[in-house]
Amino acid sequence: MNHDHYNDTWIREILNTVKTVAMIGASPQNVRPSYFVFKYLAERGYDMIPINPGQVGKSLIGKSFVASLREIDRPIDMIDIFRNADHIMPIIDDALTLNPLPKVIWMQLGVRNDEAAKKAEAAGIKVVMNRCPKIEYGRLSSEISWMGVNSRTLSSKRAPIPTQGMRLSLNRASVGGGGTDAADRAAKNKNDAV
């Protein structure tokens, strides 16, 4: 699996199929990206579970914090990790003890650990690194276009009537990463230099 670049089709399929998402490193502070990614995904219908051992007993937008993956009482489709690359391997080891296994492990913007990714992939888990599910959801639904962002999607179909002010359909024809090659190359070079 090449992690320098992901096809939109592949990302879209992940976001269209996962339902339960455990977020490791979810923060109760509303200026942290983990807080508003959590909130955004919850508002779009994902069953979100915040994991942060320092916050057990409290809740995040009404969802109770748990201390670790093993304390979750239902199958997890995706683990979204807000920890830096050095902390990924123990999380993968934990995830591999789950039954059933998660379908997807997602590492946030700026986080990449190829060794950990290989280990998860060997167990049949899909891995996404150095991406944000909120940005990808916003891009593929074209909602992010309101910020002048190149969604790399085109559509001649009428967009669905916005609910809660949002454009939500992910079912748009994809331009698939053509067009921002330079940004993809820069991300790869940065990673190679580490």
Added chain:
Amino acid sequence: MNDRIPGFATLAVHAGAQPDPTTGARATPIYQTTSFVFNDSDHAASLFGLQSFGNIYTRITNPTTSVLEERVAALEGGTAALATASGHAAQVVAFQQLLRPGDEFIASRKLYGGSINQFTHAFKSFGWNVVWADSDDIASFERAVTPHTKAIFIESIANPGGSITDIEAISAVARQAGVPLIVDNTLATPYLIRPIDHGADIVIHSLTKFLGGHGNSLGGIIVDAGTFDWSKDNKYPMLSEPRPEYHGIKLQETFGNFAFAIACRVLGLRDLGPALSPFNAFMIMTGIETLPLRMQRHCENAKAVAEFLSAHPAVAAVNYAGLTSSPYYTLARKYAPKGAGAVFTFSLKGGYEAGVSLVSNLKLFSHLANVGDTRSLVIHPASTTHSQLDDDAKTRSGAGPDVVRLSIGIEDKEDLIADLEQALSA
């Protein structure tokens, strides 16, 4: 259509635009409104805190303008874009994210006269110091780098001389210095040159010129290539440090490879205020739909006119990179194989007086201070756009006293040549 990459002309028509969700309108509606309602106070708070995507106020985002922004970002191969009221406004907003008082940036001497003025005078009053270099001498950029250097600025095709800049060579200098390369791509448009493919980190346009293309609407735009790592050292605190304006959010950490465009929007446009009118955005994006067709015609006409002039006995020299005699011909073949643009200069054997006489004798060419119109335009830069420069600076920027600048339109080339012929022999 799985991950098929559409061509340039398809993007020029479609990128960013989808039929309106409420009405089904196929052309992008003009959302001529200052403000947008919130669903509830929680939604309002999340928009103000940059936690949700959405519209608050047209000074910051507007659904018509955002179509234009996404379209130009797609055509340039960038991650995001931000439209502004003019090209000049785009430059102020972009540099505000990069420079603190006392900082420096290096700029090519071969620039549009308005940019030279802005950098020399207005920027100086902000404590932003321009250091000039010569785009024909790459080493002059290397020599200009100091610990205070925060960016390098060039034009892809330089105004007014029509010279082509070696973007890749200067990009290497910027990389070595650890600063972003900003390329003003106004005269080339992404149809002729895509600077990001050659190492630019930020692309700037005056949309007023070929992109809008019809001489009817001012506008500017900043395109983020998504290539620069703003957090590598502490040189760009607007992007890497917690922002007090937004409760301590760090923009690069939050927005990744489009953080620069977001900074220009939420720190620059929000606080400085030069937003583009949605009506102008509509006019410009309508122009962009025909950009490939127009640029083909502009370039075809420009080459024919340049060839005619270079064979005319009253003409001393023609500075058009599309001519084999041009010192920039090799660079033009490399960077702009589809055409060397449609703005160039020439000088007359009769000097200053002959230039003035030519301008007054032309019947089809309009004498005015703009370029990149459907109409053919003519001007004498030394007495107008470059008049505030001293004689040395005029000559260095390609606007010496004997020089006439043409911007070739999309009329029939035979009519343009006939007009020049009668004016030269009058």
